[in-house]
Amino acid sequence: MDYSQFIAELGQIETITNPSQVAKLSEDYFKFSPVLTQQLTGKVGDLVVRPNNEAEVLQIARACVKHRIPITVRGSGTGNYGQAVPLQGGVILDTSKMQKIHWLKPGLAFVEPGLKLGNLDKQARQIGWESRMVPSTVRTATVGGFIAGGSGGIGSILYGQLRDRGNLKAVRVVTLEDEPRVIELRGDRVQKVNHAYGVNGIITALEIPLAPAYAWAECIVAFTDFMAAAHFGQALATSDGMIKKLVSVHADPIPTFFIPLREYIPPQAHIALVLVAESDLESFKVLVAEHGGDLCYEKDAQAASKGTSLVEFSWNHTTLHARSVDPALTYLQSGFPADPDLKLVQHMHEHFGDEVIMHLEFVRSAGEVVPGAIQIVRFTDCDRLDQIIKYHEENGVFIANPHTYILEDGGMKQVNREQLEFKQMVDPYGLMNPGKMRAWFEQSGK
Ligand code: FAD
Incomplete structure (x- = not known):
């Protein structure tokens, strides 16, 4: 053309x-x-x-x-x-030129979509606030991209996931109608475009809730047994008196993929990466001792702000580090049921061994602490990957399949009527990110 x-x-x-x-x-x-x-x-x-x-x-x-x-x-x-x-x-x-912060006040920010999440945090911290949750790509990812394409991350242990009511206050979207216009969506209406991959509107501004900013200490706790590390993670995640932002647990050999951290971590260790409020370090150390952990790395907030943050070893940065050591490695995204005994986590860890290496991210979901997982998978072929997914699903583990670009086939699993109807209204010619929304292309052929 x-x-x-x-x-x-x-x-x-x-x-x-x-x-x-x-x-x-x-x-x-x-x-x-x-x-x-x-x-x-x-x-x-x-x-x-x-x-x-x-x-x-x-x-x-x-x-x-x-x-x-x-x-x-x-x-x-x-x-x-x-x-x-x-x-x-x-x-x-x-959207990289649309980086304005329209306004910032205690608890809320109104920003353009191309603003980098890290820059939002820098500005918000000046008035004592920060993002409720960020992906591990916080330094580079944009606010608009996180809302349209992400799910949660560092902070989700306190505030849940992006889809939870309250975690996005309002959006402005440009439509692709014969005469394009701007629509403002507030309250529950934001769900029409939240995590919709930009198939039904171009987000041009967002009102984002903020959280009180803490001085976050960064720690690594090593264990000789994976389930001891997992139980420690569960105990910390459910300790309501301790403020934490990250509880990320990794089975051996994942720590060996973290080359910049290797000097701190004992050989063959299973580890927990933790961001905990500096003011809670004393009680945190009691919990570490109670669980027989070895606090092998500790930085106060000021020291942590200087080097590479542990954030960049958590969530899907774990997969990034794993693949930089062995590009044949891939990953899964899972949600385990809430269970204080972590029985299903233990079963999957033992069942798959080194083929599906356990990486847990504890998050808050509907008022409970649940172990999410972004396991590292030793890929052999697509059939085997399907078998691994099927085995998890048959045993009650939710899989948000990261091996599909179709919106409904990832974490959603069903047609989101609200998002489909909004698309029918604002994108009648099917021009927005075509091929990503199954409900639309099956109905329109586009
Ligand atoms: P893009 O990748 O550019 O876009 C994402 C989607 O949003 C696309 O469908 C795009 O079309 C749409 N979009 C972007 N801007 C707009 C707009 N203005 N209007 C409408 N649609 C729009 N994700 C998590 O949720 N948590 C994590 O912890 C996490 N960790 C990651 C670690 C690594 C190493 C990597 C590579 C990815 C990770 N991700 C994670 C995925 C991704 O980084 C995040 O979701 C991130 O927030 C996406 O932001 P972006 O600006 O790069 O968006």
Whole structure:
């Protein structure tokens, strides 16, 4: 397709047509999955546009509708499931120039979508607040990308997941109707676009709740037995008197993948990575001793803010480090049922051994502490991966499959009618991130 007329209609808005730059901005981190690598490698957009503000987003939307050009929004491209990969070419709308904080007050921030989560935290901390939860990609990921493509992370042990009522207050979205407009969604209506991969609106502003900022100490506790580490994680996660932001438990040999941390961790150790309020360190150490742990790494908040944070070894950064040692490794995302005895965790750990290496992330869900897991998998072939998933599901473990780019086939498992109906209204031509929403493409063929 000849884009010259389209580009002319965008006026001063930055466009990128250089094929290698466009190809780079068409990728995300889907290569963590051998399945997605096969399906998505080589899928590229035709050009990239970089609006400065909502008015320019409206202008781009208008031109896309007029020329019926597909449009895929991109924050920082750190998503893991090819969410930001354009399956049918077209325009990539890169939000990196939309980084404004409109306002910030105790408990709330109103920001543009391209703001980096780390920058939001830096500013919020100046008034004693911080994000309730961030992904381990906090330094690079955007607020809009986290809402549209993420699920939770560091902080989820206190505040639950992004989908929980209250964790997103309001959004403004630009539509792809014949005459594009801005719609503001507040309260429960935000769920129409929350974790929808940008298939039903371009988010141009978000009202995000904040949490009181603590001085977070960073610690590693080593154990000689995996279940001892897991029980320690469970005990810390359920200790209501101790404020913590991260309880991340790793079976041996995962710690050996953490090259920058190797000097601190004893050989063959199973470890817990912890962010705990500095003011709770004394009681934390009592819990460590009670569970026979070895506190092999401890940094106060000031020291921790200088080097690489333990955050960047947790959540899906664990997979990043594992793959940098052995690129054949991949991962699973699971939710285990709440169980003080962690029986199912123990069963899976023993059943799969070194093939599915246990990595737990404790989170709060519906008022309970549950062990989420992002296990490291030694990949052999797709059939075996399916068998592993099936075995977990048959035994009561929820799998949010990270080896699919289809919205419903990941964690959702069913058609989200509310999101589908909103798409029918705001994207009648099916231009937004086509191919990602099963309910839409099965009904419309696009
Ligand atoms: P992108 O990848 O650019 O986009 C994600 C999705 O959002 C895409 O579908 C895109 O089209 C859509 N989108 C982006 N901006 C908009 C907008 N303005 N309007 C509409 N749609 C939009 N995720 C977690 O939840 N928790 C983790 O702890 C975590 N850890 C990770 C660790 C590693 C090493 C990696 C590679 C990924 C991890 N992720 C995690 C996934 C990802 O980093 C996060 O979800 C991140 O917040 C995505 O932000 P982004 O700006 O990179 O979004």
